[in-house]
Amino acid sequence: MKKILFSGFLFLSLLSLGACSSTTSPDAAKPVTQKTFTTGAIPDQDPEKLQRLYSKLSKYLEAELKVPVAYKPVTDYTAAVTAFKVGDLDMVWFGGLTGVQARLQVPGAEAIAQRDIDSQFHSLFIANKKSGIQPIQNLKDLTTLKGHSFTFGSESSTSGRLMPQYFLQQAGVKLEGDFKGQAGFSKNHDATIELVTAGTYDAGVVNEQVWQKRLKEGKIDLNQVEVIWRSPAFFDYHWVMNPSVKERFGADFPQRVQATLMKLDPNVPDQKEILELFGAAKFVPTKNENYATIEQVGRAIGKIK
Amino acid sequence: MTVITPALKWGLIGLAAIVLSLLQAGLFRQDLFNLNGVPLLWRFIVASVHPDLSTELLQTTFSATVTTLAYAVCGTFFSVILGMIGGVLASEVWWLSFGQPSRCWLLIRAAIAVPRAIHELIWGLFFVNIWGLDPLTAIVAIAIPFGAITAKVFSEILDETPRTPLLILLNSGVSPLTAFFYSLLPQAFLNLLSYVFYRFECSIRSAAVLGIIGAGGLGYEIFLSLQSLRYEQLWTFFYALFILNGLVDLSSAWLRRRLGCSSRIDLNLQQNKSKTPQKAAQNYFILIPIALFLLTLCFWYINPDFSKFWAPRTQQLFGQFVRSALPPDFSGVPQLIPQAIETVSMSVLAIAFSAFGGLLLAFPAANNFFLPGGLLNQQGNGSLPQIMFLLSRAVLLICRAIPAPIWALVVLFVMFPGILPGAIALGLHNLGILGRLMAEVIENQDQRPLAALKAQGAPNSLIFLYGVLPLTMPRFLAYSLYRWEVCMRETVIVGLVGAGGLGRSLTEQLSSFDYQALIVTLGGFLMLTFLVDWVSANARRSLR
Structure with a gap:
């Protein structure tokens, strides 16, 4: 008897769960009309x-x-x-x-x-202060990143992957073998800033505008992380x-x-x-x-x- | 003189594979651990004690949980239908009952191996390209591979069910179809039903994984909060996922017990002694309306757009997809070979890790072992075993509830991308599943030889070494080998979040929309999966 009651309760609770949330139905459940x-x-x-x-x-x-x-x-x-x-x-x-x-x-x-x-968009190469990486003046000095751990943003990011990889290539830094461990993909610019600030990666590369905005909002601890190089401009x-x-x-x-x-x-x-x-x-x-x-x-x- | 039995041979091969895989993972060679990530991991762990419980987030959690449940229910529904049809067609006995012994079933069984070898997530990515992010994508992505797996298992169950009643009916002139439905199906029904419950548990986990491609539900919310590094929210979703998984597992176990089917999946069917169900009719009388109601509710809630099946746009996008994938581009094959080796190593390490961990947790998690009144604790004392029981069950639940790619993202806090973090993530997830299956083996095992040992006054350690281990080990190994096949399929999804192996290539090809090369990588995956299936099946045979 107890078991039957228990199972009844279980299903009732499941049902009520469905019923409650149907009133606050998520966007995913609503068919989007052709006119939206x-x-x-x-x-x-x-x-x-x-x-x-x-x-x-x-x-x-x-x-x-x-x-x-x-x-x-x-x-x-x-x-x-x-x-x-x-x-x-x-x-x-x-x-x-x-x-x-x-x-x-x-x-x-x-x-x-x-x-x-x-x-006139730019990427910023950033580094954790404890990593010992010093700011650089030109592209060729990106070699300073060799031997450090490094993270990109998303695989398909222009400022967080494509252009930086191109600049690294021009400086002669190879993705396989030159970094400590394999290069990471943080998935977005905020995550890159967070991971480099925390020191999970010694260095990384971000979109300049996101960096500036977070800086203005006071979200970036400049005692932990600094910009080491600003890339040439691109669309x-x-x-x-x-x-x-x-x-x-x-x-x-x-x-x-x-x-x-x-x-x-x-x-x-x-x-x-x-x-x-x-x-x-x-x-x-x-x-x-x-x-x-x-x-x-x-x-x-x-x-x- | 040395005697090498098949079991010993396979043991040595297994050990060698593990050692080679560890070397392949770069142990002692590369920087693997990234200790700088420890503070972030700590923040993640600390957040578990204060999840975000704001009303707004709880509402989101609620609807996400129902969405995940609904995907699983609808996905299971279709996979059972597909499995039923495919299973009958792929069984030897079906073709046999029509008179002439035919090889058709072998062909069909070979054909369903292909959809089975491709992970739900890949199916999902494929359908997203055609249907977009409609709930239909999630349901069909679960239904196709799971339908094929169900078909395979159903056909095996049907073939291993005793045939005498069927043959009697056939010989007395009953038409093959009628004979089939009145003899074999009722006989096999409990085993089939038991497997359906197990599939449903798997579907819940799959529905969560599919969130990663944006299909909605808990997995989606978890992935988004992990990306924005909002751990307090993340834990709210985690807890919802634990509760959902726990409830589904509990109610499925309870129902199976009530209906008289004992274990989740039975790899050695001949040994299965299912008890006769009591008051069966009454059970189904309650069960069927509830199941139908739940099903309707779920379909209504997610509201998949079935018209997409025959929409002209579907044809157009499908055509576009096929054209962009052909002809296959084989130029990347030389790079794929080392990655294929990495992938196999990842799966070997993952299964070794989860088999070992599962073994350690299965004994405290079994309800007839360390618990008071259990085999090794008949005096019935101590609250410690009880705590251990709950704790190990909780660990197993947490391990299996969190999808492998999410584990991978957590492990990547403290490790560099590579195959080892992938293996650990897969190992953790499969540990939860394997440990529970092993605990079930212990619970269902024949107690008489052990009781005899006990009665003769053998100490606990000897009962364990000479009674429990020899009885359970072959089945533990069989389950582990079976899970190894699953691990192999899952290497692709941890690869998608950056854990190395072929998955990493796949991610790059996906993000470059290079479908011509992608199809070659998938072909490689398929070949590896078949290889692993074959090795595992051979090894399992030697254990029987």
């Missing part, structure tokens, strides 16, 4: 910070474009590209490399906008639009979105916050041709086939 404009981003930073940033942006776009706008988080860079290809995401904030990868897989996809800082982040939106929202939709992004005004408090979260003064137009160099390097490193 879905945005996404490569998870280059702390996923929770991205969630905050993109829900603000979605609200702004929804008000300006007069269509429902949703933000859908993904687990890694590759997943963002795949979701864009499959059509789960209509517009994605890609890095240089992922943007090129996405456009190569979706004919007609267009780079429409980037931040003012993205045409990076940009918004890429899926051509399928034209069928659903009208042929001029990409232009409308572009204009809406350009219109973000630092003098309006709500919009200022969005720009600040992006670490930009304003958004500027961009075009596919700007990323030719990234594509070349991508092919040389083997990240683009």
Whole structure:
């Protein structure tokens, strides 16, 4: 008898569990209607910070474009590209490399906008102070990293992997054998900062804008970690639009979105916050041709086939 | 004169494999441990005592838990259907009952080996490319490989079920189909059902793993919090996963006991003596409506979009995927060979680690051994064995509840990427599964020879060495060899988070969208899995 009661209780509790949460049903369970404009981003930073940033942006776009706008988080860079290809995401904030990868897989996809800082983007090589690595002046001195442990960001990151690997290659540092242990992949820039600050890795490489922002927020302990080198400039982040939106929202939709992004005004408090979260003064137009160099390097490193 | 028995031969081969794998892992040669990561690991451990219990997070945890459960329920549902059909078709006895002895079953059994050898996560990554992140992706990613595994096991169960009643019916002129359904299926039913419960437990773990590709549920939340290094939240999700796994394991064990099927998976079916179920009809009367209700609820909750099966977009994306993967690019093969060796080493180390750990924990975790009234503690004293019992069960549960890639990410705090952290992560996860299976072997083992030894006044240590070990060891080894095959399949998923071997190549190829090379790497994986299956099957045969 006791056993029957117990099992009844078990199933009842399971059922009530299902019933309760159905009222607070997650986004994943809701079918997204064809008329929702879905945005996404490569998870280059702390996923929770991205969630905050993109829900603000979605609200702004929804008000300006007069269509429902949703933000859908993904687990890694590759997943963002795949979701864009499959059509789960209509517009994605890609890095240089992922943007090129996405456009190569979706004919007609267009780079429409980037931040003012993205045409002159830099990577920062950082090191833990206890590692004994000294700041360097030029590329050739990257050899100072030999014999130390080192971590990249994501495998598909432009500022956290592609360009740094290219610079390391130019300096003659080999990924296999020159570092202590195998080079790590932290998955995002925040994780890289954290891992190098904690000393898990002696050195690492991050996106300059994320670094500056965390510095401003007082999140970085400069007694533990320092910048040792700032890389030459390259093109990076940009918004890429899926051509399928034209069928659903009208042929001029990409232009409308572009204009809406350009219109973000630092003098309006709500919009200022969005720009600040992006670490930009304003958004500027961009075009596919700007990323030719990234594509070349991508092919040389083997990240683009 | 030396006598080398098959068992001894396999023992020596096993030992040699472990030593070679350790060398391959770079022991004594490379920097393996990264002691600078200890403070971060410590932060992670400390967070376990103060998980984030805010209302908002608890709500997220709740719906994530239900999502994971629903994926598992729906995935199991489809895999049982696939398994049922495939299992019957892949059994020798089915073709036999139609008169002419045919070789069809061998062909079908060979064909289902392919989907079986590919891990759920890889299936998931494939379907994401076609269906996106629809719940359908998660369900089908579980259903295909699990359906194939179920089909294989079902066909073996059917073939090993006594055939006399079937033959009698056939000889008296009953049509083959009717004969099959009235003799063999009812006879094998309990074993089949028992295996379904075990598959469901596995599905829960798989549903959590699939979170890593973004399929939602607890695994997804865990992965995100681990990436943002929010350990307090992470532990909330961990606890939910422990509770979910614990509840499912408990209720599945309870149901199996009630229905009269004793062990989870039985590798030596001939020895199985299932007790006759009591009040069976009454049990099913309760069970079937509950199962149906749970199933409906789960399908309603995750709401998979079945129209995607026949949508034109699916065909288009599938075509695009196939075109991008063909022709295969074999230029990377020279690099794959050393990585293939690494992968095999990883699986050997993982299984050695989990077999050893499982062995240590299985005895305190068995309910008839150290506990008061148990074999080695008949005086019935001491609360220490009871604490040990709960503690070892808890450790086993924690080990198996946390998905292997998550273990890998934790181990990577304090180790450099390579095959050893991968092996440790896989070892930890499989230890939890193996330890529990071993504890079950101990509980179900024939007690009479041991009682006889005891009655003759043999001390506990001698009962253990001359009674318990010889009786249980062959089955322990059989289970370990069986899990080795699983470990081999799972090396790919720890590789995805940077733990080395072929998985690392796979990650690079995935992130470069180099599907032509990817398909070659997967082919390599397939060959390795078949190789391991073959060696393991041979070794197991020598143990019988």
